[in-house]
Amino acid sequence: MLRLIGARLLTTIPSIIGVIIVTFLLTRVLPGDTAAYFAGPTASPKAIAEIRSKLGLDQPLPQQFASYVAALVKGDLGQSLTTGQPVTRDIAARLPASAELTLCGLLLAMSVALPLGVLAAVRQGSWIDHLCRIIATAGVSLPVFFTGLLLVFVFYFILGWSPAPLGRLDVFLSEPPRVTGFLLIDTLLAGDFPAFRAAIAQLILPAVTLGIFSLAPITRMTRASMLAVLGADFVRTARASGLSSGKVIGVYAFRNAMLPVVTTLGMVFSFLLGANVLVEKVFAWPGIGSYAVEALIASDYAPIQGFVLTMAVMYVMLNLLIDLLYGFIDPRVRLEG
Amino acid sequence: MSESSGVQPALRVRQQAPSSPGLWTHGVHIIAENPVTGLAFGLFTLIVFAALFGPMIAPFDPLASNTAEALKGPTRVHWFGTDQLGRDIFSRVLVATRLDFTIAIASVALVFFLGGLAGVTAGYFGGWVDKLVGRIADTIMAFPLFVLAMGIVAALGNSVTNIIIATAIINFPLYARVARAEANVRREAGFVQAARLAGNSEWRLLLTQIVPNIMPIMAVQMSLTMGYAILNAAGLSFIGLGVRPPTPEWGIMVAEGASFIVSGEWWIAFFPGLALMIAVFCFNLLGDGVRDLIDPQRRT
Numbered sequence: 001m002l003r004l005i006g007a008r009l010l011t012t013i014p015s016i017i018g019v020i021i022v023t024f025l026l027t028r029v030l031p032g033d034t035a036a037y038f039a040g041p042t043a044s045p046k047a048i049a050e051i052r053s054k055l056g057l058d059q060p061l062p063q064q065f066a067s068y069v070a071a072l073v074k075g076d077l078g079q080s081l082t083t084g085q086p087v088t089r090d091i092a093a094r095l096p097a098s099a100e101l102t103l104c105g106l107l108l109a110m111s112v113a114l115p116l117g118v119l120a121a122v123r124q125g126s127w128i129d130h131l132c133r134i135i136a137t138a139g140v141s142l143p144v145f146f147t148g149l150l151l152v153f154v155f156y157f158i159l160g161w162s163p164a165p166l167g168r169l170d171v172f173l174s175e176p177p178r179v180t181g182f183l184l185i186d187t188l189l190a191g192d193f194p195a196f197r198a199a200i201a202q203l204i205l206p207a208v209t210l211g212i213f214s215l216a217p218i219t220r221m222t223r224a225s226m227l228a229v230l231g232a233d234f235v236r237t238a239r240a241s242g243l244s245s246g247k248v249i250g251v252y253a254f255r256n257a258m259l260p261v262v263t264t265l266g267m268v269f270s271f272l273l274g275a276n277v278l279v280e281k282v283f284a285w286p287g288i289g290s291y292a293v294e295a296l297i298a299s300d301y302a303p304i305q306g307f308v309l310t311m312a313v314m315y316v317m318l319n320l321l322i323d324l325l326y327g328f329i330d331p332r333v334r335l336e337g
Numbered sequence: 338m339s340e341s342s343g344v345q346p347a348l349r350v351r352q353q354a355p356s357s358p359g360l361w362t363h364g365v366h367i368i369a370e371n372p373v374t375g376l377a378f379g380l381f382t383l384i385v386f387a388a389l390f391g392p393m394i395a396p397f398d399p400l401a402s403n404t405a406e407a408l409k410g411p412t413r414v415h416w417f418g419t420d421q422l423g424r425d426i427f428s429r430v431l432v433a434t435r436l437d438f439t440i441a442i443a444s445v446a447l448v449f450f451l452g453g454l455a456g457v458t459a460g461y462f463g464g465w466v467d468k469l470v471g472r473i474a475d476t477i478m479a480f481p482l483f484v485l486a487m488g489i490v491a492a493l494g495n496s497v498t499n500i501i502i503a504t505a506i507i508n509f510p511l512y513a514r515v516a517r518a519e520a521n522v523r524r525e526a527g528f529v530q531a532a533r534l535a536g537n538s539e540w541r542l543l544l545t546q547i548v549p550n551i552m553p554i555m556a557v558q559m560s561l562t563m564g565y566a567i568l569n570a571a572g573l574s575f576i577g578l579g580v581r582p583p584t585p586e587w588g589i590m591v592a593e594g595a596s597f598i599v600s601g602e603w604w605i606a607f608f609p610g611l612a613l614m615i616a617v618f619c620f621n622l623l624g625d626g627v628r629d630l631i632d633p634q635r636r637t
Contacts, residue, residue, distance in 0.1 A: 018476030274483025
């Protein structure tokens with residue numbers, strides 16, 4: 001297993017190098033004055049020249065790349081003009097909010113999509129199957145920011161069930177001491193149940209929005225791969241051996257059907273991390289997505305670059321995790337590794 | 338040359354065989370069999386009509402503000418209500434169709450050309466071209482795509498052209514991979530070998546034998562990615578990239594209406610969002626329809 005992890009880690013190195021080169025190219029080589037971007041819209045020519053030499057932009061490109069990588073290794077992503085803080089610190093402070101939201105959204109989607117997809121495959125042609133197909137087509141057509149706004153309108157304005165879509169916690173409640181950065185966990189650790197309930201109330205709508213968004217691809221894939229597996233010889237053999245249908249479906253078929261589903265999770269994460277930005281904007285969620293959007297509006301370039309890099313590295317890591325999970329589910333892959 | 342013209346008729350038959358006599362009848366059959374596809378074709382016609390004639394048939398000037406009529410819900414005069422400046426939302430939604438449609442078409446056309454060319458060359462010649470194209474595609478795929486698009490637009494500058502470019506870039510791997518696989522399969526096919534023996538140069542083979550044969554599959558790819566292209570562009574303008582405020586565009590109109598949702602003025606964001614949703618839904622259904630029409634084996 002360790003050897004597998006090592007081998008997989010090696011395969012991520014080219015992706016990481018590619019990601020670093022692209023983020024470097026995005027800032028340095030494209031048309032437009034990078035120093036002017038970093039200095040902000042109101043800077044004087046003198047300040048721009050100063051920043052240019054400070055950033056080393058008057059140096060040859062390979063040297064610039066070397067110093068960029070050197071700064072990255074030290075965890076230096078530059079300074080944000082709007083917050084006045086190092087970008088690394090800003091992102092580290094806001095990352096848990098985004099991670100909590102994304103994970104809850106994904107868990108929600110999986111807890112609906114997996115049973116639905118399995119049921120649709122087992123009872124092919126039934127109303128569940130049709131429901132599954134409608135969800136799969138409608139789900140990919142919904143603009144995620146529009147779903148979010150509709151949910152806010154229905155559950156906040158009309159029904160009044162959920163709190164105002166303004167961040168992670170009601171302003172009148174104090175945040176629990178930061179341990180994991182995940183409010184749901186931190187409030188429980190602090191034993192602060194009203195805050196826990198408030199945090200859940202704030203989280204539900206954005207998480208459901210993300211969940212609806214990622215429901216479609218997971219359901220579709222679960223149904224398709226479950227159908228393929230149910231037609232396989234080993235399932236017929238298991239049935240013929242007199243195993244209960246629950247055991248055949250739940251143990252034999254499901255585990256094998258999960259393999260393609262786990263593979264699609266990589267694609268789902270790509271969409272989810274992007275959708276996260278839009279959902280954070282709709283719900284004023286203080287994560288790294290809204291941080292990047294604020295920076296975009298202020299033409300503050302360092303945070304955007306840091307954000308793109310963080311997201312890409314996270315995505316590469318998630319794909320690594322999915323690869324490992326794949327080996328965990330399927331021993332055949334583990335042996336080859 | 339006489340030899341190659343001797344080969345040509347046989348090739349022509351082969352190329353046209355999949356679509357020869359009954360594309361029209363087949364299309365009618367597809368629509369009759371699946372009324373949803375028919376609905377999608379109808380919606381598509383409506384969208385194209387709005388894109389072409391929207392500015393002419395809009396009842397109000399989409400930019401004209403009228404503070405006396407601000408923030409009114411849907412009425413008989415203003416079908417979709419008015420926004421905070423009293424602009425008619427129906428007119429704005431209608432006029433915006435052209436811009437959103439143009440962005441989607443332009444970006445898909447761009448990536449069709451670039452990704453298709455790169456993929457075909459990679460799949461046909463192999464070697465370092467293949468490695469290079471594969472590496473570029475892998476690097477793009479290493480990013481969450483929407484995030485990469487944000488980074489590209491932020492770096493290139495905040496304009497509609499750059500939204501088109503960014504949307505094309507993030508779709509590049511998809512097109513390059515499909516084109517590569519299809520070209521690779523056909524590289525040693527009988528009809529290509531025959532044309533090669535007839536003395537055609539490799540580039541000529543690529544353009545006259547390979548490219549026409551993978552067109553149908555690329556067309557399917559195009560219609561399948563149209564919806565995603567519109568969603569992506571609207572998402573970018575929702576967070577304030579590309580399209581500037583007074584311009585009517587669905588994404589930015591939803592963004593403008595977002596702050597009014599909590600106070601109950603739902604129509605400002607609802608109708609542009611609905612238009613966007615219908616357009617994407619239509620393109621997705623249409624993509625499935627086009628696939629059924631051209632490439633029936635890939636039906637799911």
